[in-house]
Amino acid sequence: MRSSIFQTADGRWVGFVTMGIRPDGSVDRRKRTAPTRADVTRKVRLLEQQRAEASAVPAGRSPRLEDWLRDWLVATALRVRPSTLSGYRVDVDTHIVPAIGKHRLLALEPEHIxxxxxxxxxxxxxxxxxxHVRRTLNKALNDALRRRRIVRNPVTLAHTPRYDPPEIEPLTVAEARRLLAAAEDERNGVAFMLAISLGLRRGEVLGLSWKDVELDAGRLHVRKQLERRNWRHGCVSPIDCEESAAKCPQRKDGGLVLSELKTKQSRRTLPLPEPLVRALRRHRQAQREAQIHAGSVWHDSGLVFTNTVGRPVAPRDHSVHWTEFLERVGVRPARLHDARHTAATLLLVQGVDQRVVMGMFGWTSPAMTTRYQHVVPELAEEASRRMTTALWGEGVAEGSAR
Structure with a gap:
């Protein structure tokens, strides 16, 4: 594909560069003008370089950022989980579009970000x-970059606001034992036991079915998770519907649903310690008694953990239950997810092979282990005891321990 440069009758210099073929099949031939031959030559060479690097944007006017984001959400829906897509929509509709959505995609600068x-x-x-908003916009513009709608991603050039993630403080061994002892007398308390001892995620615990639990063999299979999805309009014309999607008479695809796990690695089989097997047997018996008491209103969901009429336990309700449980037992406030951190930390610091821990927790990257390996007080004390022994001898170490 050759370029051409010539001078017009009015003395200006013009350059034409053939970049390729447009989506409609026509030739993408671009024009550049300048007052001197040297200037137009530089412009032509730049286009040729972009063509060679496949970095030239398609012909035509650049779309507005809001239009690109709407199309991006539609395409992204094909490859991400509904809960992930819901988060993207909030970022786009509530935060990004109102602030900078009117800018043309090609005109977007780091200062706008x-x-x-x-x-x-x-x-x-x-x-x-x-x-979270930054990550969403960065993903959308990275896709725009890959599809040659822009020549660089301005998010990567903008200064990122400072963010210090909250410090995670896992439960101590004493706190974990205290909770395990008290959980056996708590309704659905075995769910907390599974989180503390096996590190199951909240959705994985609430998504367990009895068919996933082999009590005689002493193992359980993590195959599904329970999540709450936003409702979608089910009516013919959502624009004409007088109600929100959540209140639409024909609403669909929302509420509590059992869904696939996030990754293939998340599907796993875990051995059940004998105390958990006994606790699950007692829990199953209690659930059968609750079913008899509920009678005809019982909903046979097949789930291990249900409410009083057999329906799934809402994830948020389960977290509230956890918070109230900690308060009753007299253990400091902690997130339910901190129970997972506790399980991972205790396994890692006891020397369990990293690959085994990755398999048990459904991790895809070894880097995840460093996020979960916290220094709990008991470990710090043990490290101090060992250092004392190394420097001053066993007798001094025993004395300091007392």
Whole structure:
């Protein structure tokens, strides 16, 4: 594909560069003008370089950012989980589009991205939420870059707001034992036991079916997870519907649903310690008695953990139950997910092979182990005892321990 440069009758210089073929099949031939031959030559060479690097954007006017994001959400729905897509939609509709959505995609600059961050902070959005917005916009613009709609991603050039993730403090061994002892007398308390001892995620625990639990063999299979999805309109014309999607008479695809796990590695089989087997047997018997008591209103979901009429336990209700449980037992406040951190930490610091822990927790990257390997007080004390022994001898170490 050859380029051409010539001078017009009015003395200006013109260059034409054939870049390729447009989506409609026509030739993408671009024109550049300049007052001198040297200037137009530089412009022509730049286009030729972009063509060679396959970095030239398609012909035609660049779309607005809001239009690109709408199309991106439609395409992204084909490859991400509904809960992930829901988070993207909130970021796009509530935060990104109102602030910078009118900019043309090609005209988007790092300063515009920084303006977005400033607006979000001024509205009082938490730093973690601002970073979630940044990740969403970065993903969308990376896709635009791969499809040659832009020549560089301005998110990577903009200054990123400071964000210090909250410090995670796993439960101590004493706290974990205290909770395990108390959980046996708690309704659905075995769910907490599974989180503390096996590190199951909240959705994985609540998505367990009895067919996934082999009590005689002493193992369980993690195959599904329970999640709450946003409702979608089921009516013919959502625009004409007078109700929101959640209240639409024909709403669909929302509520509590059993869904596939996030990754293939998340599907796993775990051995059940004997105390958990006994606790699950007692829990199954209690559930059978609850079914008899509920009678005809019982909903046979087949789930291990249900409410009083056999329906799934809402994830948020389960977290509230956990918070109230900690308060009753007298254990400091902690997130339910901290129970997973506790299980991972105790396994790693006891020398369990990293690959085994990865398999048990359904991790895809070894880097995840460093996020979960915390220094709990008992380990710090043991490390101090060993250092004392090494430096001053066994007798001094025993004395310091007392």
């Amino acid at each position: 920084e303006h977005l961050y400033t607006e979000l902070a001024a509205k009082g959005l938490a730093p973690g939420s601002v970073h």
